[in-house]
Amino acid sequence: MATSRRVARVSELIKREVSQMLLSGIKDDRVGSGIVSVTDVQVAGDLQHAKIFVSIYGTSEAKAETMAGLKSATGFVRSELGQRIRLRRTPEVIFLEDSSLERGDKVLSLLSRLSQERELADHTDEADEGGAED
Known part of the structure; x- marks a missing residue:
């Protein structure tokens, strides 16, 4: 079990890196259909799971498309996080609409x-x- 300070630091790192990926890393066109920003990241105490809350500005169709694009990009996001953040195990990533x-x-x-x-x-x-x- 990681300390709460470490969990908070890891969640901030994930938030920053995923925000960067949304700007330039994820090539899926569906992700660009709405304006997306990472509002919060909740990392489990054992650092095995990360819930990434995103706010999407746009129509309901654009929101649905963007969420589908993010869900299909979870593998890419997790592998990129593994390369950018040095952890023993990269947490499982779950995108949730905020x-x-x-x-x-x-x-x-x-x-x-x-x-x-x-x-x-x-x-x-x-x-x-x-x-x-x-």
């Missing part, structure tokens, strides 16, 4: 809409009160 950015964006838009509605309600209340005094 939709937290979309959920956050949705929450922010809902909050701004509520804020606008409150301001509008406050202005109409002030106008009603101002009209009643005259």
Whole structure:
């Protein structure tokens, strides 16, 4: 069992290397159909498995294509990681779609809409009160 500090360091290394691969290493055209970024990497305590969370910007078809391309490139990614990061055993790689950015964006838009509605309600209340005094 690796220390939590080592696990964190390995996950940061994997995140950086996979991000580089997404820019220039993976030749699958499906991966380029959406804008892809690595948001997080979770490495198991025994360093045998790595879950790579990716955020994909684009249509749902582009997201599906990109995920299919990433899943087919897992062998390439693992072998590249083995060459770039010196570990006794290269972890198994699993790509997962991270939709937290979309959920956050949705929450922010809902909050701004509520804020606008409150301001509008406050202005109409002030106008009603101002009209009643005259």
